[in-house]
Amino acid sequence: MSMIVNRRDLDFVLYETLGLDKILESDRYADYDRESLDAIMDLCQTIAEDQFLPCAAKLDANEPKFVDGKVETISELKEAIAAYQEAGLCASAYDSDVGGMQLPWMMDQALNGMFVCANNPAHIYLFLTQGVANMLNACGSDELKRKYLPDLVDGNWFGTMCLSEPQAGSSLADIRTKADLNADGSYSISGTKMWISGGEQDITENIIHMVLAKIPGSPPGVKGISLFLVPKNRVNDDGSIGDFNNIALAGLNHKMGCRGATNCLLNFGESGDSIGYLVGEPNQGLANMFHMMNEARISVGMSAVMTGLGGYLYSLDYARNRPQGRPLVNRNPEDPQIMISEHADIKRMLMTQKAFIEGAQTLIYYCAELIDTKKLSDDKDQHQRIDLLLDLLTPICKSWPSEYCLEANKLAIQVLGGYGYTREYPVERLYRDNRLNHIHEGTWGIQGLDILGRKVRMHGGAAVSILRQEIQGTIDSASSHSELVSFCEQLGSSLLLVEETIDAVGKADDPSLALANATIFLDAMGHLVIAWMWLKQAVAALEGKQKGNTADDAFYEGKVSAMKFFFNYELPKIKPNLELVAQLDSTCYDLTAEQFLGV
């Protein structure tokens, strides 16, 4: 079995639960049909399995080194990335007008997901580059696009996002990097940027940094932030590489996981001019940087899902092949041992992983489908509807997998026991890799504030109303299956509980107290949405079973079981949590810093 993908499951999500086949019917994707997409997936799976997966452990054990102000990475990383680039996959995320493959975003996520599962740190370089190119394409001037976009699309150059500084991580209002206007219209950038993934590397001959900085005299806080394109090496008018742009690598951070992706402290303009170019309007930097924020945050969720999947597949394979112990009802030591996949608690740990990962995966693809659907529609009402729903679901896409697919990685270690705790097996590495996702692209706490403080309230609660309609649609289609009726009722009452909680919080006088338990709300609302995704899958599984061949019976039965698991073991947990949020519990909020220790 593959250690990076369950193609049967992917087909089930994309074509049986969701409607990729319908998306493919549009003119926009006339170049593709299911067969051609399957061929692309085959190719990607081969490259990911042959080039990305085999060097993942070595890359972890031999993280990039800082030698004489430069970075050295292992050759296997460069070879893997070269294989990806040579297959033309760097262009997977763009439309054909800029030389891209013009794939549905669902498919872009699916094919890149396999690389993430195989070797997430290696994929981080590629993922960031796609984000930078999309941002440049959306906000940059024609001149900037002409000069920088083709090499980013082709993967000749990589890109980075330079937001944080040592004193300003989550609080971008407090960045200090400065952009001074030069006579020729360019800017001189000076300041220090921290946590820059891919900020320096020895893979591509140039690196295009997207840098947030302040033009002197601009308003304080986030309203005075502008976005600049700052190349590592300057680019001549003929496209050739010019002088070094004086961006100094001041140090590498040594991370818990994702070690193969460099994470850098960069000094701009320290030993000479670092020339940058304004992207979009002045003081619109944050808006421009956040242009692709929903997509970026959904992709972080996808990264969490895929890293969880790696642990699930490995631990499942291990459990089905590791003999140990005997059934509780027959302990006779002279009888052979059974596979540990037969022990009830191992089944529970595998099922928990399956329910978390496949549930979260469906949500990610559901949102990808929304993005694709919007692209195909001219209907402004539908656009608005999709935007609202995506805005509401994005914090869940970002945070729920970061929490629960990480928990899945923890359980994968447990399934392997002592072996799982060693670096000779991949599961502990996958845990370490995945621990990043709760931190970058907006921390867990920030996602909580975003959903409870903003998203459930915007346009008079319009997004929640749309969510209710969508969930009701699934309930309606599910309730014709007698096996699903009780789960429909449970989902309906859970939705009501979430709505009541939102109402209760909305009535609070103190806005800070209202949001004091926002993270717990986010967690509970995530459970609601994942339960919905499981009901969707259960409907598809029952329908698939009715019309399918019997060879798929075990697959479909497993799907229905996983739905039941999520509704029986997980969904009931939201009740005490939502009660706490609705009651505006202030136990933590009231605490002073001295009360923790008494000093």
Added chain:
Amino acid sequence: MSMIVNRRDLDFVLYETLGLDKILESDRYADYDRESLDAIMDLCQTIAEDQFLPCAAKLDANEPKFVDGKVETISELKEAIAAYQEAGLCASAYDSDVGGMQLPWMMDQALNGMFVCANNPAHIYLFLTQGVANMLNACGSDELKRKYLPDLVDGNWFGTMCLSEPQAGSSLADIRTKADLNADGSYSISGTKMWISGGEQDITENIIHMVLAKIPGSPPGVKGISLFLVPKNRVNDDGSIGDFNNIALAGLNHKMGCRGATNCLLNFGESGDSIGYLVGEPNQGLANMFHMMNEARISVGMSAVMTGLGGYLYSLDYARNRPQGRPLVNRNPEDPQIMISEHADIKRMLMTQKAFIEGAQTLIYYCAELIDTKKLSDDKDQHQRIDLLLDLLTPICKSWPSEYCLEANKLAIQVLGGYGYTREYPVERLYRDNRLNHIHEGTWGIQGLDILGRKVRMHGGAAVSILRQEIQGTIDSASSHSELVSFCEQLGSSLLLVEETIDAVGKADDPSLALANATIFLDAMGHLVIAWMWLKQAVAALEGKQKGNTADDAFYEGKVSAMKFFFNYELPKIKPNLELVAQLDSTCYDLTAEQFLGV
């Protein structure tokens, strides 16, 4: 502030919540009073802070190496352990009749806890040695004790436990290591042992292995296992070191954390005789090895608590000194930033850590007090009562901290954000160290089977009855405080729920199905017991506040808040979990290995 201990809290647990002062009144501890114990604690804190803590990160980054069949560890490890030994602390765990310090076990746990928090892998060598010496003292012949015990007690030699083999981890019935009787009464040991912590090292000149092996012709399974003392180097009759005993280091395991403690694959009797000596009677090996099992498992829980504490103290200190962001009600970027300890979600994460760690710590010391109390009593009924209660609480001591203090470590990383994800800060290392505790000394799943399959049922449920009486005693003393009345009711109804669940499970026809959700039961019962510990602490805090000086007000208020947090945020979670267990939910249990993936 110290990064390894909150002495104020330790005093509160030992002397205000529990009764170490009363234990000290006995003749057995006539050499000690609170003042002398405080002085020992001072000394230990100094050594732990000056010698153990500073090299913890270096030990993690420079794990022991396998060079020419031998192990090399960094010099700082040897120096730290030498400081511990020179202070006479190796003798902390023993009575004076064998040259020990004859401390109450509560105090032994408290002083060793600081070393665990400072540098858990370094302490593992010391912890294992104490276990081996205690086992030898309890089960060994006078001759074996004369020859091996003094050097173990003094810490000149270290000890190991050799149970697992590559094909037999949790299933000891399946070990294959063989012990052939020699003419002189000794045995020749042959076989391979896996996961041997401290199995080889360059710290002491000899290593005393306690090895489980089978004498040919003995019964199959666990009934045919015997225990042997097998020295790395043979010991001459005059006590001097003799020939190498042919125990070959076949390899080191490279662990996720606790990297400073070697973990070895050992071959016995491969290149020559490995001579061993029977400890106790033949075929009683497992009983003898498990002689100290309650204490060993409680100590694992303590290790989880202390590793959690390290993350809590560090993240609290960080949060109180890291400016970032502004209050929700004033986002003016021109106003100064606030410390992140002022943000509600950071408070929640700190409070969660506090509630988990200080709750679990109280349970560990409560059990230590039971062990001390038993030692001081001649009353057989009291002995039986304590044994039953300890048997019931031990799986909780082992597992609950391994789960929730690990969760605390995860939150400590989150409080530090990106910094927490780097190895430049200790919190990610502490997570990795702590991940071990759910695996060794009986996995999480095994503890679940132990408590629901055996402990709640033994002697007709006698242990649960005793627990009820003890919890009721705390409720009685708490209910005189009006502030605590509602929490008394909540604890009472939670206890009832646990009892009802035990009854429901007891009526199941299928014993395998009855235990299918045992791990979830263990988790819920752990929450009940920790809630009880928090009510105990709240009573002590309110009484302390009544009679204390106002300088302690913040400390006591923090304790009452943490109790409220646990009752409001955590205890309600047990209801859906216990319902699931009581209903004998078979969703996972019914699953076949094929249904996970469909193949």
